[in-house]
Amino acid sequence: MPSLLDYLERAVTGPILTQKDFHMKVLIPNIRKIVKEFDIKYDPKDPVPSDDALADRLYEASIEFLSMTGLYCADTNRIIQFDRKEIEKGLEDYREAGTFGEGRDRSVLRPRKPGDKNPPFCHIGTGTVATSEEIAMAQVEGYASIPQANSISIPALSSVRGIPVVGGSPLELYAVFNSIEAARKALWRAGRPGLPILNLCSAATTATGTIAGCYPTVGLRPSDGWLIDFIAEMTVDFNNLNKLTFVTYIGANVGSTDLVILGGYAGGAPGTALVMTTYHIAGCVLMKGAYHLTGPIDMNLGCSSTRAGTWVLSVVGRATSQNTRYCAIALPYAVGGPCTKMYFYEAAVSQLAAVTSGYAGIQVSHPAKAVINDGVTPTECLFNVGAVYGIAQSGMTADRASELCNRLLEKYEEDIKNPPPGTEGKTYPELYDLKTHKRSEEYDRLYDDILEELTRMGLPFK
């Protein structure tokens, strides 16, 4: 079985070609060929398919695709090639992650399958949403106060001492140190000091930031998790391989990560599902990850809650959960922001798809495309957790989830394309008292209304 070093060697010795040629002569033709050959078809009427044969074909297609295509290393312009037998052996030999976190807050990330009544692992927070220093601790404390939280995604600080953080600069290091310190304090205040942080480190855009953040006194632990990205599409780079090499060397938990662009190089829903499943496999075989964070994102709309995005999320979850032990955490994005009904409709759709398709874990659906500073609150996290627990424990089937998703999609899918004013919602300071960190009455009322509406529609909620 090739080691990481073997794959890194291939990054500097593999076949060489320009990135344009990789896209036009390898990636795009291979996607088209494989999608056709394995008959991967998207049915817009069935956003949460229960078709096991389709899921299995998608899985087999992805192994074939990875062995034909490889991964392109953008820094060397060479392809890291994968032999089919290596891929199959890597998947077969995969050892499950086991536990994250410490003490009473230790959590196990276990594989699930469609129909599994066990609730998924709940990864709370939306790390890519930038946050001001003042709000960051309050948010994390709010997340950690949710009893079902298994892990935390800590905010990326947008400024340090009022100075805007510039990626790649020493300010990034300050942001890394400060965000981790603030998070640890918040977890301690919430009485959950051992809760694992699994999005290390969202403030670190560079390998320098990641490695600096790993210095022992900064507060990270081997029981936390580090995110290492694949790049759109089927591409890696030295920045991420550097992070991978370091995190692997220190024996910490690697979280392979993708966010496949629906409508981008992978094309429409079938190609996007193919690439997303392939990343799952590559995350297991190349990165030997402890977990995989994954989702599609619409190129124009910036969300995963479209009909096509929901289909992709579902079919990939079914394909990977039924065929591998490598645990995936679903990563959804919504257009609606905090304190909008649209957000909750979208989050419900994404979690219906994720839970019934067998994802081992879920992350909170990111509000307002994750682009509004301070644009997430603990209420969204509470909702996502309540929904996934309810859906799982009710034993809901994918067919029933598909039916509910169709009804929910009718409520918002036109608005996604042309969001009415106010769709981005409100920010933490607008919705929570900054001294007491209690939610506003406005949000209390909306939350009660939406829970009643969704429960009447048939969404089980705990």
Next chain:
Amino acid sequence: MDKKDVLENLATAVIEGNKDMARENAQNALTAGIDPLEAVDQGLSKGMGVVGAQFESGDSFLPELLMAADTFSAAMEIIEPTIEARKQQVRKEGTVLLATVKGDLHNIGKNIVGTVMETSGFEVVDIGIDQSTLSIIEAADKNKVEIIALSSLMSTTMPNQKELIEVLKEMGIRDRYFVLVGGGPVSQKWADDIGADGYGDTAIDAVNISRSLLNARSDP
């Protein structure tokens, strides 16, 4: 083969991403004595327009757009020498410099904008990712561009879009360029706050806004 058929075939070739068909009909156009500029405008560009509209509406995706652009280029390799020999020039809408700002390694959005702008008639100078403010300004000056379009896909690199505008002001050359901003975390509000001339949610937005800005500048 008559002119109408040739022009239609050129458009179809671009729409279908069929390079062989494009090359064959580009040659047919020259053989038939069709004005090469007309072959570009009424054949190739028409096809690109169809693909662009399909892309914008979500009926087709980036691979189709790239294949169309590639096919367009393949036909232009045949037609361009004749245009140059006649000392003609394909009318350019304007010249745009594209860059992803310093600290940001994302390029897919920028590349899409570049492809759509180029096939919409703009001359595009793409200097790539992780570009410092001064390297962007230097390249803008060297290439005599009219528009600087900045991409930022992370909130932590957005400040570099603001920095470029401020540095242009400090250098006393703010009026020399239109500055457009875009990327995942970027919004109209951000563009307004930093004094950018435009913000585009999509690649077609970039084309339309660029055209409006350049037309407004040239109108008395």
